[in-house]
Amino acid sequence: MNSTINKISEKKSRLRKRRGVADVISTMMLMAVTITGASTLTYFMNDAFVSGNLGTISTLDSSSLNLFLLAYDTRDSITLLSLPNIDNQFNSLLCGSSCSGTPNNIPLNGGTEFIVFQVQNNSLDSIFLDDVSLNGVVYTWDSSTSGVQLDATAPLVNGKYPSDGKFSILPVGKTPIIQNESIEIQNGQIVNILVKLSALESDIPLNKGIRLLLDAGNVQPIEYLIESGDAR
Structure with a gap:
């Protein structure tokens, strides 16, 4: 009986660890997407200023x-x-x-x-x-x-x-x-x-x-x- 309980506990512990790792990976992926998006926006904004173009939403076109x-x-x-x-x-x-x-x-x-x-x-x-x-x-x-x-x-x-x-x-x-x-x-x-x-x-x-x-x-x-x- 104790052996069965121990096995169940070990499985729960593994699941918790896997969920913890999955949460960390998800957070890292979200941060990567955010940084990539911010970098892309910064590039286009800088390009707009370099070209001397500020104004309307059409300045990049x-x-x-x-x-x-x-x-x-x-x-x-x-x-x-x-x-x-x-x-x-x-x-x-x-x-x-x-x-x-x-x-x-x-x-x-x-x-x-x-x-x-x-x-x-x-x-x-x-x-x-x-x-x-x-x-x-x-x-x-x-x-x-x-x-x-x-x-x-x-x-x-x-x-x-x-x-x-x-x-x-x-x-x-x-x-x-x-x-x-x-x-x-x-x-x-x-x-x-x-x-x-x-x-x-x-x-x-x-x-x-x-x-x-x-x-x-x-x-x-x-x-x-x-x-x-x-x-x-």
Whole structure:
């Protein structure tokens, strides 16, 4: 009788040990799945930031964006995005409010500085860039630049470049550069957007994030995060 009881006890003990081992294995597998999932999410999030793309749920799928950011140049340098004479003053920042005394001058003469970014219309139809927002400051199209040849070698006269707080649209790969006549960007077209910082814009130190919103008729503006002092 005692022998039978001992055998039953031994079997129960083995079952408890097996259940204990099974619980440990299950816990380890759950932790592995959690770590793998977290690593995958971290990879995609980092990839989104590296590409300069912050905004909507579509940022990892550029084909679903009707206006896609291809490149940008926010350096405190010269020939931004290879555009001739689009130069910033070497003052270790992107000057906005500190240059409010003569904001329409070119940067080398104390005016606010430039930012250039390049976009492509991915939609099947023309889209219209109503406005651009940088860190919450809204920029509108400068109609005085319509059909005017770009020239940023001298102080502003008759739309040779956008005035402070405004932008103009430039064709890509054409010389001389004649600024677009409207805010229309045709299907498949790639254009450069030249922004003259507003005197209301706080100075932007180098290596700081800039929140960029493009209002092109979406339910919500397309949002990107770019970096000052950077070119991509």
